[in-house]
Amino acid sequence: MTQAQNTQRARTPKNSVAGGSLPLRLSPEERTEIEAMAEAECRSASNMVRIVFLRGLECMKSTHLPQSGN
Template sequence: MAQDEHIRRSRLPRGIASKNPVVMRLSNDEREELNAIAARESRSASSMARIIYLSAVQNFR
């Protein structure tokens, strides 16, 4: 039985460039908290960090 060929899709939201990531250093405790939040929301740590960043930017403005 042959498998169907699947189209590879990016996990990034539309319009997000994958060629210019931003590196953010976190302490071990901060990283553990980020991982816990991400797991609770069923997201990757990178996706959760972006969501938190976007929320903070709105509050910062």
């Protein structure tokens, strides 16, 4: 019997710059929520924050696009 091989997820995108970290302050409640989400998806808390940020950024871009013709 062989064991299924798990592929390890990259911790940062391949095109990210070293030293490109950005400090982020969270309330204790927000941190607890992020940690629970991260644990549920087998991710680190910092990776989960990045996922949440990217989804929020996508949402902000789609709702705050400059309107032409005004």
